[in-house]
Amino acid sequence: MNEPDHWFEPIADHLGATYLRYAHTKGTRQEIDHVVGALGLVAGMHVLDVGCGPGRHTHELARRGIACHGIDIAERFIEIAGSDAPAGATFERCDARAMTFDREFDAAICLCQGAFGMMTVDGDDEAVLGGIARALRPGGRLALTAFNAYFAVKYHGDATFDAATGVSHERTVVHDDGGATRELRLLLERAGLGVERVSSVEPGHYGDDVPTTELPEFLVLARVP
Numbered sequence: 686m687n688e689p690d691h692w693f694e695p696i697a698d699h700l701g702a703t704y705l706r707y708a709h710t711k712g713t714r715q716e717i718d719h720v721v722g723a724l725g726l727v728a729g730m731h732v733l734d735v736g737c738g739p740g741r742h743t744h745e746l747a748r749r750g751i752a753c754h755g756i757d758i759a760e761r762f763i764e765i766a767g768s769d770a771p772a773g774a775t776f777e778r779c780d781a782r783a784m785t786f787d788r789e790f791d792a793a794i795c796l797c798q799g800a801f802g803m804m805t806v807d808g809d810d811e812a813v814l815g816g817i818a819r820a821l822r823p824g825g826r827l828a829l830t831a832f833n834a835y836f837a838v839k840y841h842g843d844a845t846f847d848a849a850t851g852v853s854h855e856r857t858v859v860h861d862d863g864g865a866t867r868e869l870r871l872l873l874e875r876a877g878l879g880v881e882r883v884s885s886v887e888p889g890h891y892g893d894d895v896p897t898t899e900l901p902e903f904l905v906l907a908r909v910p
Contacts, residue, residue: 712889717745719891730791736799740766747773784816795829814876821909878907
């Protein structure tokens with residue numbers, strides 16, 4: 686058996702469709718409501734969903750007449766996403782670190798740590814952002830979420846935070862089918878993406894709240910010049 690390209694692939698194989706039963710996936714409509722308004726998306730646009738998982742955001746955009754192409758490294762998730770996809774939603778297995786799209790999309794989304802922030806090798810997150818920047822047409826916009834390390838340090842009592850690397854380590858159980866803003870800004874700017882706004886959010890409750898330690902994610906809006 687070949688080694689997986691990324692540590693998340695065996696987890697996706699294990700989770701399967703059960704992933705869509707987790708609480709953090711239940712706010713898809715509200716999340717897309719906010720993203721559509723924030724990015725100025727309208728019917729007829731073409732959006733790239735980076736790290737689409739089982740395709741919930743891709744599906745919701747397509748239902749609104751916004752064509753969306755979802756990519757994910759996990760073959761199992763791509764199979765699930767494509768099995769009942771509405772018209773306008775397309776999918777392919779693709780490593781976000783090696784995207785070759787060239788100015789093909791009006792906008793991109795990378796939500797719920799779809800690819801960014803899921804890497805373990807220095808330089809991989811930069812590769813993801815660089816690929817997104819190249820995929821967008823001039824003026825194209827990005828909505829991306831990232832873990833809020835401040836929240837993790839403050840509230841994750843069972844986790845161990847490594848201050849030297851900025852990584853939080855914790856153990857959790859996942860069920861199978863049977864059952865810091867400055868760094869963000871610098872990474873995006875190095876990829877050629879101008880940051881427009883950073884907000885604090887949580888799944889199912891996206892908005893424009895200022896960055897805080899009280900919510901688990903940051904939502905970044907950025908643009909290609």
